[in-house]
Amino acid sequence: MAVYTEVTDEALAEFLTHYNIGSMVAFRGIAEGVENSNYALKTTQGDFILTLYEKRVDPADLPWFLGLMEHLAAHGLSCPLPVRARDGKNLNPLAGKIAAITTFLPGVWPRRVLVEHCEPLGAALAKLHLTGAGFAPTRANALAPDAWAELLAKSAPRADSVQPGLGGELAQMLHGIVANWPRNLPTGHIHADLFPDNVFFLDGEISGLIDFYFACTDIYAYDIAICLNAWCFEKDFSFNVTKSRALLRGYMAHRALSEAETAALPVLAQGAAMRFLLTRLYDWLNTPPGAMVTPKDPLDYYRRLRFHNAAQGPAAYGL
Amino acid sequence: MAVYTEVTDEALAEFLTHYNIGSMVAFRGIAEGVENSNYALKTTQGDFILTLYEKRVDPADLPWFLGLMEHLAAHGLSCPLPVRARDGKNLNPLAGKIAAITTFLPGVWPRRVLVEHCEPLGAALAKLHLTGAGFAPTRANALAPDAWAELLAKSAPRADSVQPGLGGELAQMLHGIVANWPRNLPTGHIHADLFPDNVFFLDGEISGLIDFYFACTDIYAYDIAICLNAWCFEKDFSFNVTKSRALLRGYMAHRALSEAETAALPVLAQGAAMRFLLTRLYDWLNTPPGAMVTPKDPLDYYRRLRFHNAAQGPAAYGL
Numbered sequence: 225m226a227v228y229t230e231v232t233d234e235a236l237a238e239f240l241t242h243y244n245i246g247s248m249v250a251f252r253g254i255a256e257g258v259e260n261s262n263y264a265l266k267t268t269q270g271d272f273i274l275t276l277y278e279k280r281v282d283p284a285d286l287p288w289f290l291g292l293m294e295h296l297a298a299h300g301l302s303c304p305l306p307v308r309a310r311d312g313k314n315l316n317p318l319a320g321k322i323a324a325i326t327t328f329l330p331g332v333w334p335r336r337v338l339v340e341h342c343e344p345l346g347a348a349l350a351k352l353h354l355t356g357a358g359f360a361p362t363r364a365n366a367l368a369p370d371a372w373a374e375l376l377a378k379s380a381p382r383a384d385s386v387q388p389g390l391g392g393e394l395a396q397m398l399h400g401i402v403a404n405w406p407r408n409l410p411t412g413h414i415h416a417d418l419f420p421d422n423v424f425f426l427d428g429e430i431s432g433l434i435d436f437y438f439a440c441t442d443i444y445a446y447d448i449a450i451c452l453n454a455w456c457f458e459k460d461f462s463f464n465v466t467k468s469r470a471l472l473r474g475y476m477a478h479r480a481l482s483e484a485e486t487a488a489l490p491v492l493a494q495g496a497a498m499r500f501l502l503t504r505l506y507d508w509l510n511t512p513p514g515a516m517v518t519p520k521d522p523l524d525y526y527r528r529l530r531f532h533n534a535a536q537g538p539a540a541y542g543l
Numbered sequence: 544m545a546v547y548t549e550v551t552d553e554a555l556a557e558f559l560t561h562y563n564i565g566s567m568v569a570f571r572g573i574a575e576g577v578e579n580s581n582y583a584l585k586t587t588q589g590d591f592i593l594t595l596y597e598k599r600v601d602p603a604d605l606p607w608f609l610g611l612m613e614h615l616a617a618h619g620l621s622c623p624l625p626v627r628a629r630d631g632k633n634l635n636p637l638a639g640k641i642a643a644i645t646t647f648l649p650g651v652w653p654r655r656v657l658v659e660h661c662e663p664l665g666a667a668l669a670k671l672h673l674t675g676a677g678f679a680p681t682r683a684n685a686l687a688p689d690a691w692a693e694l695l696a697k698s699a700p701r702a703d704s705v706q707p708g709l710g711g712e713l714a715q716m717l718h719g720i721v722a723n724w725p726r727n728l729p730t731g732h733i734h735a736d737l738f739p740d741n742v743f744f745l746d747g748e749i750s751g752l753i754d755f756y757f758a759c760t761d762i763y764a765y766d767i768a769i770c771l772n773a774w775c776f777e778k779d780f781s782f783n784v785t786k787s788r789a790l791l792r793g794y795m796a797h798r799a800l801s802e803a804e805t806a807a808l809p810v811l812a813q814g815a816a817m818r819f820l821l822t823r824l825y826d827w828l829n830t831p832p833g834a835m836v837t838p839k840d841p842l843d844y845y846r847r848l849r850f851h852n853a854a855q856g857p858a859a860y861g862l
Contacts, residue, residue, distance in 0.1 A: 254571050
């Protein structure tokens with residue numbers, strides 16, 4: 225649920241004079257996304273999304289994110305296309321923040337993930353990887369394994385208040401994952417946050433991918449591992465191998481996976497679970513009461529992590 | 544910020560088969576309103592709002608609310624028009640709640656109230672009163688003065704944690720307001736919650752009024768008093784008499800106010816401040832940590848109430 229920054233109608237009207245998209249018809253806050261403020265903007269020329277970037281996003285990264293989206297959209301991937309102002313800029317100040325207007329994508333994100341969603345998802349992820357390969361600039365993953373120890377250190381003193389022994393257990397697991405982290409796997413631009421609420425479906429097909437603000441240049445198969453975590457567990461944290469098999473089948477139909485990539489799936493999936501566990505743990509311990517966002521339970525990812533720890537190889541994921 | 548109930552895409556698709564409004568194109572939660580769950584729904588036939596009624600709304604009242612909106616819209620007032628399903632019903636079950644689809648209204652609510660907003664607001668309020676007069680069914684105001692003592696009693700034991708002495712002071716003020724409450728003033732259907740976020744403007748004119756879920760049959764001038772509280776105080780709680788004069792001028796251009804009505808403005812304004820103070824106080828003391836809604840400071844209305852207590856007559860409001 226996210227509208228952190230209120231935009232006055234006067235400020236918005238002034239902002240829109242810099243664009244060539246007609247005049248305002250309606251403007252409503254959107255209760256989705258947790259990092260930035262998003263508004264549905266309707267003008268005389270159509271529907272758009274207005275995003276104000278909040279403090280978690282480094283302004284220095286914004287040109288890269290928007291450049292990637294522009295590249296992907298120009299090459300046929302359905303994702304929000306940043307709209308340029310008359311002066312050519314796609315990032316402009318509004319209400320004390322940096323803001324961008326992007327095109328509106330049709331579709332609905334799946335509140336309940338079904339097996340039918342997983343093969344198209346895998347296919348879309350592979351297409352994202354292939355299409356992104358033509359975008360030359362790179363962005364290091366700020367939440368890669370070398371950042372986890374510091375992230376854990378911030379939460380460690382209070383981690384045991386979430387679950388007794390959690391701090392020590394995570395430190396141990398983290399050490400193991402980092403020690404086994406694969407090197408020399410194919411890398412490129414990955415979404416790194418392709419959860420169900422970032423994937424729109426329409427009539428059973430994917431109509432668009434959104435929210436590229438964690439995108440970075442990292443191991444392709446790590447992006448698959450994030451999706452395995454985000455799409456293939458049931459509400460009781462049991463792993464649905466039919467879903468993971470469909471996801472991997474969809475992916476491999478467009479981009480083949482090497483033996484080294486599939487062999488690394490368990491540790492990559494452990495790492496993906498660790499990454500979300502650590503940021504959620506931090507948020508859980510640091511979200512002030514009365515904040516507009518309900519922190520998500522970090523232990524959801526502890527349970528996933530335990531599954532991946534027990535995985536003996538790619539067969540655990542249906543390969 | 545409000546999406547309390549998640550609707551699965553399958554449930555929504557099934558729900559839409561009962562309506563004649565085309566098939567789904569997009570569906571996004573709206574971060575506005577605090578009582579119900581609201582979604583922006585785009586279909587192949589246009590834009591709509593889907594509302595799921597949450598626990599604060601009594602289902603028995605819904606036909607009255609929707610009947611009033613239908614009446615108002617049919618008589619030229621711009622408000623959401625409930626869309627009827629093929630079987631004629633405008634209320635239908637969805638995701639375990641009762642839901643309605645209404646038409647989408649253009650416009651933007653004023654984040655910062657300017658004097659220019661107040662005269663059109665007053666005019667729209669008078670038109671609402673006049674247009675509503677043709678709707679025969681009535682609904683008693685559940686938050687009328689005779690309900691306040693019970694509301695205060697629920698908060699009284701902890702009221703002093705908000706401000707020392709608050710419980711006793713409110714009990715005393717409440718007693719005075721109820722004793723002086725006017726009888727025999729003109730009554731009819733009132734909005735009873737016409738705050739800035741329920742009034743859309745487009746190009747300087749009002750494009751629509753929304754959120755009729757506190758509407759009831761009560762003193763017309765009480766509705767004005769609610770607007771004086773909601774629209775005419777500045778951020779520092781100073782009263783802007785230029786705004787109230789514009790609001791009253793706009794109102795009186797369409798519906799004359801009797802001497803008895805204007806004479807009652809101070810006590811009606813006290814009552815309006817008390818009503819919002821009491822519900823906010825209750826919410827303040829009873830919103831669990833981690834709730835998706837940030838409770839609003841009840842003392843904002845304590846400060847307004849003190850202004851109205853000092854008002855010597857209608858001149859305080861610019862008459």
